[in-house]
Amino acid sequence: MDITFHYPPELLKLxxxxxxxxxxxxxxxxxxxxxxxVRAELLAPYQALLRTNKDDFNKYRVTQELLTKLxxxxxxxxxxxxxxxxxVTEFQEYSLCWENDQATARGLMAQIRDxxxxxxxxxxxxxxxxxxxxxxxSVETTxxxxxxxxxxxxxxxxxxxxxxxxxxxxxxxGKALEAALNRYFKxxxxxxxxxxxxxxxxxxxxxxxxxxxxxxxxxxYLAEMKWEAEPLGRxxxxxxxxxxxxxSMAGGIFISYSGNTAAAIQDCKxxxxxxxxxxxxxxxxxxxxxxxxxxxxxxxxxxxxxxIHKNPLFTP
Numbered sequence: 042m043d044i045t046f047h048y049p050p051e052l053l054k055l056x057x058x059x060x061x062x063x064x065x066x067x068x069x070x071x072x073x074x075x076x077x078x079v080r081a082e083l084l085a086p087y088q089a090l091l092r093t094n095k096d097d098f099n100k101y102r103v104t105q106e107l108l109t110k111l112x113x114x115x116x117x118x119x120x121x122x123x124x125x126x127x128x129v130t131e132f133q134e135y136s137l138c139w140e141n142d143q144a145t146a147r148g149l150m151a152q153i154r155d156x157x158x159x160x161x162x163x164x165x166x167x168x169x170x171x172x173x174x175x176x177x178x179s180v181e182t183t184x185x186x187x188x189x190x191x192x193x194x195x196x197x198x199x200x201x202x203x204x205x206x207x208x209x210x211x212x213x214x215g216k217a218l219e220a221a222l223n224r225y226f227k228x229x230x231x232x233x234x235x236x237x238x239x240x241x242x243x244x245x246x247x248x249x250x251x252x253x254x255x256x257x258x259x260x261x262y263l264a265e266m267k268w269e270a271e272p273l274g275r276x277x278x279x280x281x282x283x284x285x286x287x288x289s290m291a292g293g294i295f296i297s298y299s300g301n302t303a304a305a306i307q308d309c310k311x312x313x314x315x316x317x318x319x320x321x322x323x324x325x326x327x328x329x330x331x332x333x334x335x336x337x338x339x340x341x342x343x344x345x346x347x348x349i350h351k352n353p354l355f356t357p
Contacts, residue, residue, distance in 0.1 A: 048112050048122060052156050056108055056129065059149035061100035062142040063132050067091055070100050074107060077124040083110055130154055198228050199330055211268070218266050218323075219252045222296065225326065229336035232256040233264075251284065254291075257340055260317070261291045268298040268323070278305040285316055292317035294340075296326065301354070309353040319343045320354045 048056065064070040068091065075084055087107070091098050111118040111125075132150060135143045202221040208214040226233040234254045253264040265281040267273055278295060285293035293316060295301075295309070300322055309318045321343065329339050339357055346355030 047115070048108065048126075052153065053108060053112065055149055055153045055156065056125070057101065057105045059129060059146060059153060060104045060108075060125075062146040062149065063129070063135075063138055064100065065137060065139055067095070067098050067100055067103075070103065073128070074125070077128055078121045079107065079111070079125075080121070083107060126157065130157055194228055195333075198225050202327065202330065205268070215266075215268050218268050218298075222264075222266055222326070223253050225330065225336065226253070226255055231337055231340070255294065257337070257344060262294045262317070262319070263288070263291050264294045264296065266296045270299060272300045272302045273297050273305055274302045275304045275308055278308055282308065282312055282316075282318070285318070286312075292319070292344075294319045294321060296321045296323055298323040306354055310351060313347060313351050313353060317344060317347055318353045319347050322356075325356060 060073065061070060064073050071084060071088060071091065084107075087098065087103050108125075111122050129150070130153060135146055138146050198221070201217075201224060205214055205217055205221060208217060223233050223235060232255065251263055252266045255262050255264055263281070263285050265284075267277065269277075273295075278301065281293055281295055285291055293312075295318070297320070301309075301320055306320065309320055312318050319340070321340075325339070326336065328334075329336055342357040343355050346352045346357075
């Protein structure tokens with residue numbers, strides 16, 4: 042807390058001794074306090090005393106009474122206490138004091154400045170500590186919120202993907218698979234686009250459909266997702282290979298619920314001479330989700346196996 046909110050006892054004692062010494066006359070004392078903003082109703086009794094009974098006006102007693110009243114005002118006297126303390130700590134005109142008081146005044150001022158510096162340092166340390174605590178709590182709260190949101194999103198991804206197994210309509214299930222896997226990719230910090238429909242010339246309608254585009258190892262891969270009852274044959278895989286080969290800088294990822302026939306796998310192996318082709322079973326992704334494995338690491342391992350070992354169907 043700012044020490045001017047309440048003068049602590051040691052500071053109040055020093056001020057009670059110093060202020061009368063730096064104000065040579067009784068009138069100077071009241072002018073000093075008035076200049077510091079001490080309100081008229083507090084000064085009025087002492088101004089009247091100075092006019093009517095000057096001998097009964099004691100600078101030390103008046104200073105002590107007024108500072109005590111200002112202290113008791115709490116926040117109501119904060120401005121005046123701050124201004125008094127500022128004026129005292131900045132006082133340098135010791136020639137204005139009585140000659141016998143000059144040395145004592147210098148000593149008192151040094152003590153007051155030491156107290157203020159120590160208190161201010163302590164206050165700054167407390168403020169800094171409180172700021173550090175607030176920042177630490179803020180960081181921890183942010184991390185906790187992020188962890189909670191990620192946990193909620195993970196549960197939502199699982200529910201969306203697992204719900205597909207209860208969908209009897211093949212068309213609805215296939216479209217829902219695209220959305221569920223794209224959401225899974227995003228959750229795994231894999232850059233992915235939604236399904237892309239390319240239209241031909243005017244009136245030609247949609248000529249090409251891409252389920253999604255993902256970025257892995259700084260390369261783009263066209264993703265195809267199929268949920269069919271039987272393993273996918275060459276005809277099902279060929280259309281996706283054509284889309285991949287029509288794009289010079291893209292590879293291909295084929296995700297199938299039912300797997301692929303031997304002939305389709307062989308076509309993909311041969312395609313590896315020119316393109317990076319990865320075959321995934323939906324079961325692999327579901328298992329990775331259940332085990333909370335890193336999907337990005339899983340796909341990176343499959344890409345490396347396709348490139349190095351010419352194995353498009355590698356299962357880590």
